[in-house]
Amino acid sequence: MAFDASLAKLQAEASCPLCLDHLRDPVTIDCGHNFCSSCIHQRWEGLRGTFPCPVCLHHCPDRSLKRNPQICHMTEIVQQISTSGSQRKLQEEIPLCGKHNEALTLFCEENMELLCSRCRVSSDHQDQHLIPIEEAAASHRWVLKEYMADFTNHLENIEKVYKVQFENTPLVRIREWRDKLYNEFRELKSFLEIEKSELDNALLTEENDVEGKLVKNRRQISYHMFRLNTLLTEIEEKCLQTDRVLLTGIERIHNSYGNLETPAVFSYELKEVIFTLPPHYVGLHKMTRTFQVDLTLDPETAHPSLFISSDRKSVTYRGLDGHSNPQTLSYADVLSSEGFDAGRHFWMVNIEGRGLYYLGLCKASFPRNTLISASPSNGCWQHQLWNHTEERKIGIFLDYELGEVSFYNLNNRSYMYVITDTFTEKLMPCFSIALASESLTISIIRVK
Numbered sequence: 001m002a003f004d005a006s007l008a009k010l011q012a013e014a015s016c017p018l019c020l021d022h023l024r025d026p027v028t029i030d031c032g033h034n035f036c037s038s039c040i041h042q043r044w045e046g047l048r049g050t051f052p053c054p055v056c057l058h059h060c061p062d063r064s065l066k067r068n069p070q071i072c073h074m075t076e077i078v079q080q081i082s083t084s085g086s087q088r089k090l091q092e093e094i095p096l097c098g099k100h101n102e103a104l105t106l107f108c109e110e111n112m113e114l115l116c117s118r119c120r121v122s123s124d125h126q127d128q129h130l131i132p133i134e135e136a137a138a139s140h141r142w143v144l145k146e147y148m149a150d151f152t153n154h155l156e157n158i159e160k161v162y163k164v165q166f167e168n169t170p171l172v173r174i175r176e177w178r179d180k181l182y183n184e185f186r187e188l189k190s191f192l193e194i195e196k197s198e199l200d201n202a203l204l205t206e207e208n209d210v211e212g213k214l215v216k217n218r219r220q221i222s223y224h225m226f227r228l229n230t231l232l233t234e235i236e237e238k239c240l241q242t243d244r245v246l247l248t249g250i251e252r253i254h255n256s257y258g259n260l261e262t263p264a265v266f267s268y269e270l271k272e273v274i275f276t277l278p279p280h281y282v283g284l285h286k287m288t289r290t291f292q293v294d295l296t297l298d299p300e301t302a303h304p305s306l307f308i309s310s311d312r313k314s315v316t317y318r319g320l321d322g323h324s325n326p327q328t329l330s331y332a333d334v335l336s337s338e339g340f341d342a343g344r345h346f347w348m349v350n351i352e353g354r355g356l357y358y359l360g361l362c363k364a365s366f367p368r369n370t371l372i373s374a375s376p377s378n379g380c381w382q383h384q385l386w387n388h389t390e391e392r393k394i395g396i397f398l399d400y401e402l403g404e405v406s407f408y409n410l411n412n413r414s415y416m417y418v419i420t421d422t423f424t425e426k427l428m429p430c431f432s433i434a435l436a437s438e439s440l441t442i443s444i445i446r447v448k
Helices: 002-013 037-043 069-092 133-168 170-239 243-247 250-258 279-291
Strands: 026-028 034-036 106-108 113-115 130-132 306-308 314-317 333-335 344-363 380-387 392-399 404-409 414-420 427-433 439-445
Touching: 002 069, 026 037, 026 069, 034 037, 106 133, 130 133, 170 250, 279 344, 279 392, 306 333, 314 427, 344 404, 380 404, 380 414, 380 427, 427 439
Parallel strands: none
Antiparallel strands: 026 034, 106 113, 106 130, 306 314, 314 439, 333 427, 344 380, 344 392, 344 427, 344 439, 392 404, 404 414
């Protein structure tokens, strides 16, 4: 019994908490719990930001998984022990009837108990329905499989409810806001350090320049004072001389007095250095809240190589499928269903994957059934961008009357690029993915 209990504990340790089967390709997550690689990937599918442990609900910062070869070897050993132990029990432990000490070969469906052949003829079981063990086991095994299917579906439904609840819980939003604030403070700290270094260098240069000019001016004033003292002494001595001696050489003294120039005193107007935060730290936040618009994609304008999601909020490059649509744009473009012919408007996109893409606006009259290049002269204003594997958030701000389309990197809240022109007709936000891109998804997002 002690061996069986120990073996049961060992089997539990070598089992996946999700599928309850032996661990397959085991991996260890941040909190230390072990799972099948496929099971934990399936559980975390669709999650972003934080990834809760299914056992202890510890929030792992990312999807990094460590393969655990030691657990893998232990699982193989447990399977071998379990198999040999089960075979040995089947060979050694044959259940016998408690009354007649014979092998149990029948099953009573009414009392749900195992019986031997002698129990069939006893008065207690003569009127009951008895069937062979194999037939009863097959019947009940089928019922148990029905239970398993029902429980599996029930578990999947509960997991979906849990997933939705977790994604919509205020804790997720709080953690997202905390991470966002942390990133903003980190960027602001970096900006302040750079700004401090630049101000220090500028003030040091100015300090050295002023100090050099003061030293030079002091030397000029000191020399002028020396000349004044010398001339004053000479004049005092001259005044004490006789008339003839006094008038002898008097012209030189007059000339020295007349040519004496007082050096200008160095003056400097110190301009106060005032530090202000960059406009995007305050202005970008206000711009997002004030001018944000809710866009949806127009499937009728989508290029055949683009897949539009059911909610019309994201577009994914899937490659050419051989079909054509006369209403589509040239190249891999799709337009928004909403357009603007006045005012100021701000929208944001999230980029996932790797490849080249374009963001901007096109005239509503831009031809979508001919191979015309997208350029301002043809009524299409776009900014080319390249994305690597990390996610990237881009903000686009249209000031129709001013004739500007500005682009912002929302990951570090920095200004990127501006397009200027004169707009005269309705403009449609345009999203384009280069056909040479490997795998790229553009999603329209909102700040809540």
